[in-house]
Amino acid sequence: xxxxxFNNFTNDLKTRSEKMPVLFIGHGSPMNGIQDNQFSQTWSQxxxxxxxxxxxxxxxxxxxxxxxxxxxxxHPRTIHDFGGFPQELFNVQYPAPGSPQLAEEVSQLIxxxxxxxxxxxxxxxxxxxxxxxxxxxxxxxPVLQLSIDYNKPPxxxxxxxxxxxxxxxxxxxxxxSGNMIHNLRMVDWHRLNEPNYGYDWAVELNHIFKEKIGNRxxxxxxxxxxxxxxxxxxxxxxxxxxxxxxxxxxxxxxDDVGFFNDKLVGGSLNMTGxxxx
Numbered sequence: 001x002x003x004x005x006f007n008n009f010t011n012d013l014k015t016r017s018e019k020m021p022v023l024f025i026g027h028g029s030p031m032n033g034i035q036d037n038q039f040s041q042t043w044s045q046x047x048x049x050x051x052x053x054x055x056x057x058x059x060x061x062x063x064x065x066x067x068x069x070x071x072x073x074x075h076p077r078t079i080h081d082f083g084g085f086p087q088e089l090f091n092v093q094y095p096a097p098g099s100p101q102l103a104e105e106v107s108q109l110i111x112x113x114x115x116x117x118x119x120x121x122x123x124x125x126x127x128x129x130x131x132x133x134x135x136x137x138x139x140x141x142p143v144l145q146l147s148i149d150y151n152k153p154p155x156x157x158x159x160x161x162x163x164x165x166x167x168x169x170x171x172x173x174x175x176x177s178g179n180m181i182h183n184l185r186m187v188d189w190h191r192l193n194e195p196n197y198g199y200d201w202a203v204e205l206n207h208i209f210k211e212k213i214g215n216r217x218x219x220x221x222x223x224x225x226x227x228x229x230x231x232x233x234x235x236x237x238x239x240x241x242x243x244x245x246x247x248x249x250x251x252x253x254x255d256d257v258g259f260f261n262d263k264l265v266g267g268s269l270n271m272t273g274x275x276x277x
Contacts, residue, residue, distance in 0.1 A: 022277060024243060026039075027179065038263070039263075043131055044135065055102050056144070057174045058124075058128040058131075058174075060145055062127040063145055065149060066149065067114070069116040070103045071123065072104070078093045094133045094139055096132070096141060102142065106164065109164055110160060148242050154242070157246055159249065162250065174246070179270060181270040182240035188266050188268075191267065192265065192266045197267060205227065205228060206262075208228060221244070234268075251276045259272060259273065
């Protein structure tokens with residue numbers, strides 16, 4: 001990519017009078033990508049009420065790497081990174097364009113660690129496309145992913161996200177995609193269709209999460225293992241939790257906070273989403 005091309009792109013991403021919001025989305029089952037349900041309907045509505053972005057950057061729980069990387073291909077592939085689901089789900093393609101130019105800008109904004117430009121390996125995994133295809137069904141907005149360096153502690157991810165704040169002023173919608181409460185081993189599969197069913201500890205922690213997020217108690221959320229004894233049940237591994245820290249790291253003091261899809265599923269999962277700004 002020439003310097004001329006890069007400068008043209010960054011000039012096109014003009015500073016806007018209003019900065020874009022930041023989202024955390026509880027993406028849940030891959031089937032939400034093709035189902036018309038309360039969760040997907042809310043994602044679709046978000047796509048309508050949020051100002052049309054110049055691009056979307058997603059931090060998905062399903063791209064865990066050594067080091068930090070950003071997708072930098074012109075045409076990211078649709079990744080079906082799951083098994084045991086109907087063929088209809090595997091047939092889905094989400095042909096949104098990528099943006100090597102924006103990937104380059106992301107790599108320059110992050111100064112705390114080198115950022116690899118992934119031109120071939122990854123694409124859009126189900127933490128991204130199952131959500132974004134409901135928000136932007138025409139697939140005509142560039143979509144990129146930023147990986148999660150799984151060797152790093154929570155504070156690293158929060159601090160890294162703060163370096164991306166300028167993108168909000170340039171029309172980039174940044175989304176963390178995971179689940180705050182995500183314990184698949186404890187799911188009660190017989191009660192999956194029961195509305196808003198959660199174990200007592202999941203109900204407790206979902207409330208704590210919302211209270212801490214609403215109060216901007218970010219230090220407590222970074223040290224999530226100290227929130228309550230329920231945290232060890234809710235977050236047996238941090239892969240689905242870390243995307244929340246990216247969303248929180250992008251919050252400004254003037255941003256308001258709202259919640260959506262505030263439901264528990266199968267006892268040990270929550271779909272709670274957060275809109276900042």
